[in-house]
Amino acid sequence: MNARAKGLSACREVKKILQDRGYRVDGPAYGVAFFGGRSVPIHRDFFGVLDLITYKDGQYWGHQVTDLSNKSKKIKALAEAGIQAWVWARTKEGRKIKYRVFFEDMEIEI
Numbered sequence: 001m002n003a004r005a006k007g008l009s010a011c012r013e014v015k016k017i018l019q020d021r022g023y024r025v026d027g028p029a030y031g032v033a034f035f036g037g038r039s040v041p042i043h044r045d046f047f048g049v050l051d052l053i054t055y056k057d058g059q060y061w062g063h064q065v066t067d068l069s070n071k072s073k074k075i076k077a078l079a080e081a082g083i084q085a086w087v088w089a090r091t092k093e094g095r096k097i098k099y100r101v102f103f104e105d106m107e108i109e110i
Contacts (some may be wrong), residue, residue, distance in 0.1 A: 008043055010090045011051050011065045014099065017110065018054050018063070027052035027063075033045060049074075049081050068100065075102070 001009070011028045018025050028051055031044040046053055052063040062085035066074045071089045078085050087102045101108040 004043065007065070010067070010088075011043075013090075013097070014063060014088045015052060017099070018052070023054040023056045023061075025052055025054050031106060049077050049083055049086045050085055063085060065090070067091075071102065072082065 003060070005066040008028060013075045015025050015027065027046065029044045029046055030041045033042045034040070043051075045051060046082045048077055049064060051065045056064065062083060064074045064078060064085050065088045068089040068091050071087060074087055078087070084103070089100045089102065091100055092099050099110045
């Protein structure tokens with residue numbers, strides 16, 4: 001599995017977690033790119049930095065899904081864009097996949 005496929009897989013995992021918690025989820029978004037004369041669907045971020053957008057109880061939230069090694073880079077990109085969002089960092093403990101979720105100074109483990 002290449003890096004793009006891993007990223008989309010993680011995005012789908014987070015989408016399922018959010019849907020199971022009662023959120024309406026939009027994303028991941030797709031666009032089209034042309035390689036070697038054929039069109040290929042590619043992942044596109046909302047506003048250039050968000051993987052998912054959720055809605056629940058009258059509030060919209062943005063979500064960026066990454067791995068722990070890229071968390072700082074994603075938080076910096078969000079800050080530069082002036083967008084507050086939850087950052088989901090995928091981690092692996094033994095055989096178990098977990099997500100550490102960050103929003104400004106707050107951290108939650110799921």
